[in-house]
Amino acid sequence: MDLEKWISKGYELIIDFGPKVIAAIAIWIVGLWAIKIILKGITRAMDKRDYEVSLKKFLLNLLSWALKIVLIVVVLGTVGVETTSFAAILAAAGLAVGLALQGSLANFAGGVLIMIFKPIKIGDYIEAQGEQGVVKEIEIFTTKLTTLDSKEVIIPNGVLSNGNIINYSTEPTRRINFVFGVGYDSDIKQTKDVLMKVLTSHSKVLKDPAPSVSLVELADSSINFAVRPWVLNEDYWDVYFDITESTKEALDAAGIEIPYPHAVEIQKEG
Numbered sequence: 210m211d212l213e214k215w216i217s218k219g220y221e222l223i224i225d226f227g228p229k230v231i232a233a234i235a236i237w238i239v240g241l242w243a244i245k246i247i248l249k250g251i252t253r254a255m256d257k258r259d260y261e262v263s264l265k266k267f268l269l270n271l272l273s274w275a276l277k278i279v280l281i282v283v284v285l286g287t288v289g290v291e292t293t294s295f296a297a298i299l300a301a302a303g304l305a306v307g308l309a310l311q312g313s314l315a316n317f318a319g320g321v322l323i324m325i326f327k328p329i330k331i332g333d334y335i336e337a338q339g340e341q342g343v344v345k346e347i348e349i350f351t352t353k354l355t356t357l358d359s360k361e362v363i364i365p366n367g368v369l370s371n372g373n374i375i376n377y378s379t380e381p382t383r384r385i386n387f388v389f390g391v392g393y394d395s396d397i398k399q400t401k402d403v404l405m406k407v408l409t410s411h412s413k414v415l416k417d418p419a420p421s422v423s424l425v426e427l428a429d430s431s432i433n434f435a436v437r438p439w440v441l442n443e444d445y446w447d448v449y450f451d452i453t454e455s456t457k458e459a460l461d462a463a464g465i466e467i468p469y470p471h472a473v474e475i476q477k478e479g
Contacts, residue, residue: 232287233287248269248272316365337373340354340362342356385445389467391467408436411448413444413447422434431468
């Protein structure tokens, strides 16, 4: 009698839960297949956009786990398990982690934005957050710069992505902005000719765009000229130092005075 009772209950369980279990298994298999197809499609899209390898791996792993968690919740719900509490626990855990890692999440989001939109790339010479240097590494949470005197600067991606970035490497050419002052007794045309000759005689100063020399200011103790040659990015500092030195030599040779502060000593006879 007891055996028949248990057999009867077994049949009832099979009838009640059998279709749910079969449906759950089918959903699990189809879900894994769908996740695989989705990840392949996203991988192809990332390859076309030339995403950073580290960002691509991180995002794919994150998306894979998120989709699998959703699939598990769906499967449990199909079997008949109450998933409301489970979802609430996940939401609460996510909120707690988010509050605990606010700064890290901001840096992570900034790193994702930098890697997707690429305002900078490795090898660029940039200025950001009061620092200048060549981009050495772009990681998920930080970006590393190497300064001209070989110091490593680490900038959190959160502030980097939300602040101003000056990228000196975006364009192939760059203008150097000099201001040279001469005395008020100097002839303006002669001075402009001397300065222009310094520019045009330098082999690395570009002819197109053409260099320019303009009187920019009548200052308290000098006439100031804006001297603006264009150069290739890689020649910037070589030309900067060469022109500075050559200008001093050319002005001296032409007898054009470069004003400088003078100390006047007044002695009072007793």
